[in-house]
Amino acid sequence: MISSDPAGVPESFDPSRMAPWLAGLVLVAGVVGTILLFNGLESVERASLQRYVSNLASYIEADMLTDLREQINAQQRMTARLAHYGLDDRGGWQLNADLYLGHYDYYRALAVLSPELEILWLQSRGARIAEPGEVFPVDEGYRPALARAEVSGELVVTRPTYMPDGRPGISFLLPIGTDKDHVGYLAATMDIPSAIDAMIPSMFRDALDLHAVARGREVYPFPLRRSTTTDWDAGFRVDLDEDEEGFLFEFSLGAATRAQLSSHMPLAVLISGILLSLLLAAVVYLGLSASGQARVLARSNRHLEREIGERETAERELEFLVHNDALTGLPNRSGITVYLAELIERHGSEDGQLALLFLDLDQFKDINDTLGHQLGDQLLCEVPRRLAGVLRDRDFVGRHGGDEFLVVARRDNREQVEQLAGNILRALDGGFAIEDHRLFISASIGIAYYPESGRSVSELIQNADTALFKAKNAGRNQFAVFTREMFAQAQHRLNLSRDIRHALEDGEFRVVYQPIYTVADLNMCGVEALLRWDHRDGYAVPPQEFIRVAEETGIIGRLGEFVLDRALSDLAGWKSRSDRLPWLAVNVSGAQIHEAGFAEQLSVLLHQHRVEPEQLHLEITEEVLIENLARNRRMLHKLDEIGMRIAVDDFGIGYSSLSYLKNFPISVVKIDRGFVRDIVSDPEDQAITRTICTLAAELGMQTVAEGVETEEQLEMLAGYHCTYAQGFLFSRPVPAGEIADMIAGQADGENRSSR
Ligand code: C2E
Ligand code: CA
Ligand code: CA
Numbered sequence: 001m002i003s004s005d006p007a008g009v010p011e012s013f014d015p016s017r018m019a020p021w022l023a024g025l026v027l028v029a030g031v032v033g034t035i036l037l038f039n040g041l042e043s044v045e046r047a048s049l050q051r052y053v054s055n056l057a058s059y060i061e062a063d064m065l066t067d068l069r070e071q072i073n074a075q076q077r078m079t080a081r082l083a084h085y086g087l088d089d090r091g092g093w094q095l096n097a098d099l100y101l102g103h104y105d106y107y108r109a110l111a112v113l114s115p116e117l118e119i120l121w122l123q124s125r126g127a128r129i130a131e132p133g134e135v136f137p138v139d140e141g142y143r144p145a146l147a148r149a150e151v152s153g154e155l156v157v158t159r160p161t162y163m164p165d166g167r168p169g170i171s172f173l174l175p176i177g178t179d180k181d182h183v184g185y186l187a188a189t190m191d192i193p194s195a196i197d198a199m200i201p202s203m204f205r206d207a208l209d210l211h212a213v214a215r216g217r218e219v220y221p222f223p224l225r226r227s228t229t230t231d232w233d234a235g236f237r238v239d240l241d242e243d244e245e246g247f248l249f250e251f252s253l254g255a256a257t258r259a260q261l262s263s264h265m266p267l268a269v270l271i272s273g274i275l276l277s278l279l280l281a282a283v284v285y286l287g288l289s290a291s292g293q294a295r296v297l298a299r300s301n302r303h304l305e306r307e308i309g310e311r312e313t314a315e316r317e318l319e320f321l322v323h324n325d326a327l328t329g330l331p332n333r334s335g336i337t338v339y340l341a342e343l344i345e346r347h348g349s350e351d352g353q354l355a356l357l358f359l360d361l362d363q364f365k366d367i368n369d370t371l372g373h374q375l376g377d378q379l380l381c382e383v384p385r386r387l388a389g390v391l392r393d394r395d396f397v398g399r400h401g402g403d404e405f406l407v408v409a410r411r412d413n414r415e416q417v418e419q420l421a422g423n424i425l426r427a428l429d430g431g432f433a434i435e436d437h438r439l440f441i442s443a444s445i446g447i448a449y450y451p452e453s454g455r456s457v458s459e460l461i462q463n464a465d466t467a468l469f470k471a472k473n474a475g476r477n478q479f480a481v482f483t484r485e486m487f488a489q490a491q492h493r494l495n496l497s498r499d500i501r502h503a504l505e506d507g508e509f510r511v512v513y514q515p516i517y518t519v520a521d522l523n524m525c526g527v528e529a530l531l532r533w534d535h536r537d538g539y540a541v542p543p544q545e546f547i548r549v550a551e552e553t554g555i556i557g558r559l560g561e562f563v564l565d566r567a568l569s570d571l572a573g574w575k576s577r578s579d580r581l582p583w584l585a586v587n588v589s590g591a592q593i594h595e596a597g598f599a600e601q602l603s604v605l606l607h608q609h610r611v612e613p614e615q616l617h618l619e620i621t622e623e624v625l626i627e628n629l630a631r632n633r634r635m636l637h638k639l640d641e642i643g644m645r646i647a648v649d650d651f652g653i654g655y656s657s658l659s660y661l662k663n664f665p666i667s668v669v670k671i672d673r674g675f676v677r678d679i680v681s682d683p684e685d686q687a688i689t690r691t692i693c694t695l696a697a698e699l700g701m702q703t704v705a706e707g708v709e710t711e712e713q714l715e716m717l718a719g720y721h722c723t724y725a726q727g728f729l730f731s732r733p734v735p736a737g738e739i740a741d742m743i744a745g746q747a748d749g750e751n752r753s754s755r
Helices: 015-088 090-103 140-152 192-199 202-207 255-261 265-323 333-347 364-371 373-388 414-429 457-473 484-506 543-553 556-575 598-608 622-627 629-642 673-677 683-698 711-719 736-754
Strands: 107-113 119-124 168-176 184-191 208-214 217-220 234-238 247-253 353-362 396-401 404-411 432-434 437-439 442-450 479-481 509-518 524-534 583-587 616-621 645-651 668-671 702-705
Touching (some): 015 168, 015 247, 140 168, 184 192, 192 202, 192 217, 202 208, 265 333, 333 353, 333 396, 333 404, 333 457, 353 364, 353 414, 364 437, 373 404, 373 414, 373 432, 414 479, 442 457, 509 736, 524 543, 524 556, 524 736, 543 556, 556 598, 556 736, 598 629, 616 622, 622 629, 629 645, 683 702, 683 711
Parallel strands (some): 442 479, 524 583, 583 616, 616 645, 668 702
Antiparallel strands (some): 107 184, 208 217, 208 247, 234 247, 353 404, 353 442, 432 437, 509 524
16 A cells, blocks of 8 residues: 555656666766776776877987997997007007096996907906906807908997806907908997996986896896796887897886876776766666655655545535534624624714614424434525525524524614514424424514623623524514613522522522322322522512523523422431322423433432332423423323323413313313412412312312412312312411321321221
8 A cells, every 4th residue: 555646646667766876877888988098098097098108218229239239339449549559559559448447337347259159358447357368258159240341341249248247248359451451340338227227318217127138138128038028018129230120129118107107087087987987877776766755755745735625625615614504504693793893893983773683483392303403404404594584695594503593683673673573483483394394483683782782792792692592482483682770680580590400509408398188088198399589688588589590591491300309308207207208299390301301310219218109199380381382291101101190280371171081191270379269269270270170080180279378278178079189278378397297197197087
C-alpha cells in the first residue's frame, strides 16, 4: 500500500526513480570523457616535451660536434706543424701540448708516436696512461684503419679504453705526414665523462638523464653503471671518423625537470574532470530527486488543496448548521439571534412595530410519540410552508428547537401583528395530510414587541416565551402578548423553582395523609398522600402553587419521587401495626408519568418497601389524561400490568365523558370538589354527580367524592351510591403517625364490635 498514491492521482513517469541511473550515467560519461581528455592533453604535453627534448638533443649534438671539431682542428694544426718541422722541436711541441691540455682540461694526454705507435714524446695530466718508449695502447683491430690513415691523413678514433684510474677514455690518432712523409702519429686521449660534462652546458646536463655508449661500451655517466633504461626520450650519434660506430648519446628528461616542464594541466584536468563528473552526477541525482520530490510535493499539495477544499465545504456546511436547522433548513436559534440583532440595530431608523412571535405546536409530543419521529419531522417541515401562506416576504421564520418556531415580523401597528398571529393559528388549524394520516394540531403563540418587551434578542425571545406560556395555560390555540405582569410572574416562577430545589435538599418538604372512607359503612379504606412545603421563611407554600412550577421546570420528577418514597415507607410502617391496611393514593402529575422509566421507578420503590402493587393508587388528573390520550393509554396499561390502580382525579371539569375513558384501565373516579361543594343546593351538580356515580358503577369503576365537609353532602352521595368519600368531615390531611393511630383505633373498634 506504500506505493499507492494517497491522493489517488494517476501514476505517471516519475524522473526521481531514474535519478540513480541517470546520475551514474553522467558520472561514467564524465569520467570517461575526462580520461579521454586527460589522455589527449597528456599526449599533447608528451609531444611538446618530446619536441623539447629533441630540440635539446639537436642543440647538444651541434654544440658537441662544434667543440670536438675545434679540438680535432687544433690537433690537426699540431700534426701539420709536426709534419712541417719534423720531430726535432720537442720543446715547442711540449709547449704547444701544454697549452692544449690547459685549454681542454678534459684531455688527459697528448703523445707523439712513432709509425710503430711507440710513444716518443708524452705530455699528460693526472694518472699517466703510458710511459714514453711504450707502445701506445691501441686495439689491434685499428691497424688497417691506421694504415689507411697513413695515406689519407684521416682521423682514427680508437675504441674506448679504461684508464689506470678506471675512467673511460678515448684517443684520437692523427697521422703526422702522409705517405712517404709519414713520420708518426699524434695521439690525444680524452677523459670521456669529463669531456661530456664540459661540453654540455651544466643547465642541460642537470636536467637530463644522460647516457652514452661508445663502440658498445658504457662511457657515461661516471662512475659507470649499466643503464636499465631503454626508453630514452632522445638520442644522437657522434661519428667523427665516420666508421659507422662512434658515440651514441641517449637521454631522458630528469624527473624533476619533467615535473618542472610539465604543466600539470592533464592531471589537473583529470582531477577536476572527475570531481566535476561527480558533482554533475550529484547535481543530476539531486535535481531529478528534487524534481521527483517536487512532483510528490505537488501531488501532496493537490491532495492538501482538495482536503482544504473539502474542509472549507465542511466548514461552510458546519457554518450553515451553526446558523441553520438541519431538518427544516430554517435559521436556528443562533441564526435567528444574528438576524434579529441586525434587525434591532437597523430598526431605530424605521417606523412601525417590530414583533417577535414565539410559536409552539400544541400536543406535538403526542404525535411524535404515537406516530413516530419520522412523521413528526415531516409535520415540522410542513409548518414553515403553512406559515409562508400568511407571512410577507420580509418576515422571517426560524426554528427555535423542537416544535418551537420564531417569526420576526414588522407591521404598521400592533393590531396588524395580532391579526398575523390569528392568521397563523388559523393556517395551522386546518389539519395536515402526511402520508396516510390526517393530523390535527393547533399552536400557541407568545408575542414580544420591540422595544417595550425587550431591548436585546435574548430578552425578546425570553419574554415571547413567557407570553407563550401564558397562552398555553389559557387553553392553547391562542396567542398572548407579553406584559409586565407576566414578567413578574415569570420572575416569581424562576425564584420558586430555585427555592424548590433548595427545599428538597434541605428537607423542607413533608407528606401528610388524608383518609378516605367508605360511604356505606364509614370505614377508613384508603389514604391520599399530599405534599407540604414548610418554607424556611416560616410560611407554608400551597401545593397548587409550587406543584405547577415544579411541573414547568421539570423538578416535579424528583419531587414526585420524594413523595412516593416517603409515602411507601410510611405505608410499610403502618403495616407493622395492623394487617388491615388502607390503600395509598399518590398524586402523579403529567410531567411525571411521561418521564422515562417512571413505571420502572415505581416497581423498584414497591419492591424496596415490600408493598403490594394493588395497595398503590395513582391519581392522575382528568386534564392530564385527556391531553395525551394515546400516550397515556400505553403508560396506564403498563402500570396496570404491574398491578397498580389508576384513579382519575378532579373528574368532571375536563368535560370528558366516562364512556370516553372506558378503554383505559381505570379503577377509581374522583369526583371534583367543585361538584360536591354545592351538591346539597345545586341541582346541576347533583345531576352531574349522580350521573358520574351511576356510569362509573356500570363501567365497573368505583367513585370517590372529594371535599366532603358536611353530613348532608355525605347523605346525598350515599343516595347516589358513591363508593368512597374524602374530606374535612372525616379528617384533614394529617401526618403519618396520626394515620397509624387511626388504623390501630379502627382495628380496636372492630375487635370490640366483633366481641
Ligand atoms: P387534589 O389531588 O385534588 O387533592 C385534594 C385537595 O383537596 C387537597 O388540597 C386537600 O387538602 C383538599 N381537601 C381535602 N378535603 C377537603 C375539604 O373537605 N374541603 C376543602 N376545601 N379541601 C379539601 P391540597 O393538599 O392543598 O392539594 C392541592 C392539590 O395539589 C392536590 O389536589 C393535588 O392536585 C396537588 N398535590 C398535592 N400533593 C401532591 C403531590 O404529592 N403530587 C402531585 N402531583 N400533586 C399534589
Ligand atoms: Ca388527588
Ligand atoms: Ca382532586
